[in-house]
Amino acid sequence: MSALNTATAPIAAKRPSATWRLIKTESTLSIRDKVGPLWGVGCPLIVLIILGMVPALREPVEAGGSLTYFDLYVPVLILFNLAILALSALPTTLAGYRENGVLRRMRTTPVGPVRVLAAQLVANSAIALVATALFLAVAGFGFGIDLPRNVFGFVFAWLLAAAALLSIGLMITALAPGRGPATAIGTVLFFPMMFFAGLWVPVAQMPEMLQTISHYTPLGAGMQAFQDAYLGSFPSAGPLLTLAAYAVGGTVVAIRWFRWE
Template sequence: MQVSAMNAAASPVAATRGSATWRLVTIESKLCLRDKVAPIWGVGCPLIVLIILGSLPVLRKPLEAAGGLTIFDMYVPVLIIFNLAILAMTALPATLAGYRENGVLRRMQATPVGPARLLTAQLVANLAIALVAMILFLAVAGLGFGVALPRHLIGFAVAWLLAAAALLAIGLLITALVPGRSSASAIGTVLFFPMMFFAGLWVPIAQMPPVLQTISHYTPLGAGMQAFQDAYLGHFPSALPLVILAAYAAGCAVIAVHWFRWE
């Protein structure tokens, strides 16, 4: 009887916690859309770049050295990574750092929300936006410019999830430590451009010197691109890039929760 009573008492508490987390996720998702930073910069900007590049005939000529792929074909996964990087380095830190700067986090500190629940809500909200953007990019590239889907869809899905988790965890880490929007924007920008370089946005990874190629493979975007390329070629991504992405995701998330600042 006593055990049953304890279980009955625990169930409403667990349900309340779960529903509170879901409500927080819903609210943060609405605020992300209302703030317009993530939709405009994280989705609109990469999509415009995708359409512009796809409209250039010189980028859509098959290359024998690339197995018949075009330069545009190779840029589609780069732009998917580009979308994740903008969300993680720009939109997410600006939102939560803005909360801290405006005193919202200080007021939330007195509630049972907790850093883990708040950061999870932001992670889920931005992950949903990134998922919509990725599907939109693949649809526009395929229907508008004839770019084939990744040949190994399951491998691509795993690579994308780990890349998204790794980059958003880095964004959460920035958010957990900086005092306000200006600091978050500065740090995010400083990290964004080197990361995009090692992802092959300006120079394809295969054309980099050997030293830079090695460095690229151990960066989150470089590892993500390596996993994407494996999936596009029809292979399940090799273990090393997936392990690197998982390590970034877990490590940065744990540090972000541990060192989170309310003020």
């Protein structure tokens, strides 16, 4: 009996936990779903390469310090990736799980639905992290764009921006009755958020009123924090507090009104 226990112990020790297996499963499903990899990674990567080939975008931006237009588009496309994952991929998937009864059935198993949410957050965060590294590598090695001068500040701002956007995604999931409404809400939020991040017009060239509004939006605050890091300083308190407020507020609303079925 003792020998049997000794033989089976290493096997049990090597067995991955249920949470890790769930994370791997959700990551595989996220890739197969194609929303995150195709629209969140592939689309902005192609845009980044196209913009890098436009000589006019190497001109300095007025009121942008020493940054060029292309310098600004790199963090904008990083935020684009985070926004697609948080506002489209995450709420659509989780609302679909609830609509199809997956979360309800999970409540009767030892795994539980909370782990499904955690696995989805980890899967989307991993995709966003890989995409960010890819964008910075392409911009740096392909087009000679410098990395953010304050790397720690950039990483800290990225983590806060990811937390803020993912919490908004969870809030959409909590409030939307199904997959269709979740997709619609995420799409409606995505375009104005990207406008205030500077996707179409650099924030520095917006009228003063729009610049002020931009600083209080999650992507606008994220862009402001990224720009500070690119210029070499740690992001100022204003955008960081704005991102933290969105992260906490979205999480509180999601927890308060989340429905498993």
